[in-house]
Amino acid sequence: MSGHSTYQPKTAFTRWLDTRLPIMRLGWDTFIDYPTPRNLNYWYTFGAILSLMLVVQIISGVVLAMHYTANAKEAFASVEHIMRDVNYGWLIRYTHANGASMFFVAVYIHMLRSLYYGSYKAPREVLWILGCVIYLLMMATAFMGYVLPWGQMSFHGAVVITNLLGAFPIVGETITTMLWGGFAVDNPTLNRFYSLHYLLPFMIAGVTVLHVWALHVTGQNNPTGVDPKSKHDTLPFTPYATVKDGFAIAVFLILFSVLIFYLPNALGHADNYVPANPLVTPAHIVPEWYFLPFYAILRAVPDKLMGVLAMFGAIACLFVLPWLDTSKVRSMRYRPMAKVYFVVFVIACIVLGFCGAKLPDDQVIPGLTTFKLMESDLNSWVWLSRIGTLYYFAYFLVILPVLGLVERPLPTPETIATPALSHPAAVPAEAVAAPEMKG
Amino acid sequence: MLRKVSVLAAALVLMAGPALASGGAEHPRNIAYSFDGPFGKFDQAQLQRGYKVYREVCSACHSMSLLAFRNLGDKGGPFYDAKYKNSNDNPYVKAIAAEYQINDIDSETGDPIQRPGTSADRFPAPFPNEAAARASNGGALPPDLSVMAKARHGGPAYIASLLAGYRNPPAGLTVPTGQYYNPYMPGDVSSAWTGSHEHIPPGGFIAMPPPLAPGKVTFDDGKPSTIDQQAKDVSAFLMWAAEPKLEERKRMGFAVMIYLLLFTSLLYASYRRVWRNESH
Numbered sequence: 047m048s049g050h051s052t053y054q055p056k057t058a059f060t061r062w063l064d065t066r067l068p069i070m071r072l073g074w075d076t077f078i079d080y081p082t083p084r085n086l087n088y089w090y091t092f093g094a095i096l097s098l099m100l101v102v103q104i105i106s107g108v109v110l111a112m113h114y115t116a117n118a119k120e121a122f123a124s125v126e127h128i129m130r131d132v133n134y135g136w137l138i139r140y141t142h143a144n145g146a147s148m149f150f151v152a153v154y155i156h157m158l159r160s161l162y163y164g165s166y167k168a169p170r171e172v173l174w175i176l177g178c179v180i181y182l183l184m185m186a187t188a189f190m191g192y193v194l195p196w197g198q199m200s201f202h203g204a205v206v207i208t209n210l211l212g213a214f215p216i217v218g219e220t221i222t223t224m225l226w227g228g229f230a231v232d233n234p235t236l237n238r239f240y241s242l243h244y245l246l247p248f249m250i251a252g253v254t255v256l257h258v259w260a261l262h263v264t265g266q267n268n269p270t271g272v273d274p275k276s277k278h279d280t281l282p283f284t285p286y287a288t289v290k291d292g293f294a295i296a297v298f299l300i301l302f303s304v305l306i307f308y309l310p311n312a313l314g315h316a317d318n319y320v321p322a323n324p325l326v327t328p329a330h331i332v333p334e335w336y337f338l339p340f341y342a343i344l345r346a347v348p349d350k351l352m353g354v355l356a357m358f359g360a361i362a363c364l365f366v367l368p369w370l371d372t373s374k375v376r377s378m379r380y381r382p383m384a385k386v387y388f389v390v391f392v393i394a395c396i397v398l399g400f401c402g403a404k405l406p407d408d409q410v411i412p413g414l415t416t417f418k419l420m421e422s423d424l425n426s427w428v429w430l431s432r433i434g435t436l437y438y439f440a441y442f443l444v445i446l447p448v449l450g451l452v453e454r455p456l457p458t459p460e461t462i463a464t465p466a467l468s469h470p471a472a473v474p475a476e477a478v479a480a481p482e483m484k485g
Numbered sequence: 486m487l488r489k490v491s492v493l494a495a496a497l498v499l500m501a502g503p504a505l506a507s508g509g510a511e512h513p514r515n516i517a518y519s520f521d522g523p524f525g526k527f528d529q530a531q532l533q534r535g536y537k538v539y540r541e542v543c544s545a546c547h548s549m550s551l552l553a554f555r556n557l558g559d560k561g562g563p564f565y566d567a568k569y570k571n572s573n574d575n576p577y578v579k580a581i582a583a584e585y586q587i588n589d590i591d592s593e594t595g596d597p598i599q600r601p602g603t604s605a606d607r608f609p610a611p612f613p614n615e616a617a618a619r620a621s622n623g624g625a626l627p628p629d630l631s632v633m634a635k636a637r638h639g640g641p642a643y644i645a646s647l648l649a650g651y652r653n654p655p656a657g658l659t660v661p662t663g664q665y666y667n668p669y670m671p672g673d674v675s676s677a678w679t680g681s682h683e684h685i686p687p688g689g690f691i692a693m694p695p696p697l698a699p700g701k702v703t704f705d706d707g708k709p710s711t712i713d714q715q716a717k718d719v720s721a722f723l724m725w726a727a728e729p730k731l732e733e734r735k736r737m738g739f740a741v742m743i744y745l746l747l748f749t750s751l752l753y754a755s756y757r758r759v760w761r762n763e764s765h
Binding site: 289 | 523551556628631632635636637638640671727729730733734735737738739741742745746748749752753755756759760763764765
């Protein structure tokens with residue numbers, strides 16, 4: 047894909063610059079001339095949406111940092127100072143807080159899209175792993191950011207999550223002491239979380255550059271999973287992808303704005319408007335919604351260390367996914383069985399999310415008592431999360447490896463252009479259209 | 486296929502809302518506030534009544550330390566007057582501030598003194614410190630009310646329900662000394678309940694005695710001073726105190742929505758035009 051550059055410097059200055067630092071050429075090759083498969087659908091617009099969200103979060107975050115005080119005694123009041131006394135401070139803070147949620151909405155769709163169309167398979171393994179690194183950094187950043195307002199959920203969430211790392215033998219205690227800057231979550235913890243919360247987004251930006259670089263080396267995958275073979279299969283990034291991404295971004299911004307302006311606290315927790323108090327533990331500590339599936343996996347395992355390992359293992363599965371999936375066919379569009387298992391996987395993730403928000407021993411179906419197994423009634427959220435966890439791991443460790451060997455995929459098209467050009471818009475009326483191939 | 490999954494996911498997410506708000510307490514009553522909905526605005530007369538309830542009842546025990554007197558005269562606030570763009574000039578604000586005595590240091594001698602409040606001062610706390618607050622309230626700490634309307638599930642409706650919701654404890658419920666039964670208070674009364682385990686009363690115990698009574702506050706606009714009215718007005722006031730920029734936020738949201746809808750239509754039209762000759 048990173049073929050011959052077609053950039054032609056037009057002015058004396060750009061010709062001069064091009065021989066010294068070909069930055070204009072880089073921009074041209076990346077955002078103007080870059081060939082994109084012509085059949086990309088709206089699921090492929092989330093990369094652009096994510097880039098925008100990273101910029102939104104960094105800009106709003108830098109402005110918030112100008113007004114925020116990272117001190118256990120003053121942090122809560124300084125956030126309220128932003129809400130009340132800083133010009134448009136409420137707008138900046140609500141943008142940043144809801145921006146984190148929208149960022150995760152977009153990244154989850156982006157990841158599921160990769161899973162469905164097999165975008166992690168050769169030759170895009172490094173591209174996929176870089177994406178996983180970004181996701182991991184995002185989770186760390188979001189967690190530390192949620193601690194900064196120093197409300198009740200901030201504080202006790204930090205206590206619960208950092209204590210998990212203490213489950214590791216030998217190194218556990220050292221890790222938690224280093225994270226806390228002492229022997230409990232306190233002012234030093236807040237200070238280092240603030241420092242890291244400011245650092246990590248720039249690391250995300252750095253890895254994003256590598257991610258885009260890797261993308262431009264291998265070229266984009268597409269809904270058919272078939273590599274572009276000729277110029278008929280692709281269209282230049284500008285204007286075709288830019289305008290489609292632009293439209294998708296605008297729709298995404300509408301949803302984002304509904305949250306900011308009309309439901310700014312809908313995804314937050316009321317307890318985080320109570321200043322942190324180490325002596326009072328909230329009745330029900332829950333992480334932000336985007337961590338709930340992993341929280342459910344953690345609690346599904348009765349042993350603390352094994353639970354922590356399961357939680358990290360759930361993310362580790364993503365890193366080795368390119369070598370777990372044995373199928374030669376990329377896109378699940380041509381994998382009738384994999385498609386079904388994928389849908390169940392998405393449902394399992396959502397179910398795990400619900401389990402993470404509930405008290406483990408509450409009943410799933412109210413009023414129904416069955417029998418106890420491993421100290422919990424079968425009709426409980428903890429058992430539902432055990433089933434969900436089992437499926438989550440089975441999907442990666444059993445289903446995908448085995449399915450590639452036993453499944454009989456449907457025939458894949460010769461080229462991207464074959465189904466695309468058989469679209470009713472492109473062919474005369476007598477040709478057969480295949481509506482399910484529509485991108 | 487993916488489309489079906491996303492629809493299903495959206496439906497599940499919508500169902501999650503009410504499910505998360507469960508608990509042992511009674512659900513807050515349904516109260517219609519003027520600031521509900523996308524075009525909601527604070528009702529200034531209601532905020533003034535609510536402020537009076539706060540001033541004459543709540544502030545005896547509860548601080549509101551994040552608010553300054555000048556906030557009362559800010560746009561959307563209870564004493565906003567278009568004549569005084571700078572709320573520090575607002576005569577109501579000045580008069581209210583002057584009613585309070587503020588601890589300060591004499592700049593000449595360095596001695597601690599008390600002086601009348603100014604519009605720039607914050608609402609002083611009723612107790613000098615937490616220990617004093619607890620000592621005067623049977624060991625319980627009256628929480629700060631600055632962001633109370635955002636710090637409880639159910640928001641202002643919960644506050645109004647709680648304030649007007651005190652009931653005589655049902656027979657069989659032993660209320661601990663210095664505590665009161667309230668069906669809207671989150672908690673668990675099962676250990677104090679001697680009746681059937683199937684019918685544990687909703688709610689919990691609260692250390693605050695019923696604060697409101699009919700006629701306890703005289704409303705200057707002639708509104709009948711019932712417990713329900715006082716509770717509703719003070720909860721609206723506390724919502725304003727917690728989210729003073731609510732009106733500004735919703736007003737800007739409307740403009741942003743119109744802009745984004747136009748911009749999105751324009752981009753969609755551009756998209757259709759750019760792609761008109763390309764199959765995909």
